[in-house]
Amino acid sequence: AQKITQTQPGMFVQEKEAVTLDCTYDTSDPSYGLFWYKQPSSGEMIFLIYQGSYDQQNATEGRYSLNFQKARKSANLVISASQLGDSAMYFCAMREFEISGGSNYKLTFGKGTLLTVNP
């Protein structure tokens, strides 16, 4: 079974509008963290935002926010006021702590969503 599922292969949004990119995850570990990355066409991976499983509030970072619904195991990325430069692949990733013995910090990635911002 996939640990990270991103069900939207592609999304379109008008410039200046908000968009939500979906991410659901599967883990039995009570301690985990969720990360979102942006990958422009140039290929580099840019870290956007982090949400810990015990965090009481949804994470926010500038125009990025995370809609974290723990019971549903979803961690959707919300981008407000979309800009043309937001056009990129977006990846959701998870780190499990207790399963890894607390010493393994690798990330498991979803397959990504290609976001296109239209002018």
Next chain:
Amino acid sequence: DGGITQSPKYLFRKEGQNVTLSCEQNLNHDAMYWYRQDPGQGLRLIYYSQIVNDFQKGDIAEGYSVSREKKESFPLTVTSAQKNPTAFYLCASNLQGLYNSPLHFGNGTRLTVT
């Protein structure tokens, strides 16, 4: 500026040849990782290392080898045993001991084997 340097950006090889991808970081990070990216597949973990002279297999280690002789360097060798080596390879690093430590990535090496 600190960062991760991967070289070369593009690499072309003939089938049957081994090839080594370079990854150097000056972030003083303990842990380093190699991921492979194929279209529509997301990133898959090849190998990772949490300390010098130690490394572990990831999910798709067959046909690859690594070494970690220095903290700053984590080269990846794609051997002739790797059946489908053409892909985009990303190196990453992060701090150990911080559960919220994101991975910092290099700009990647695009390998084409014909």
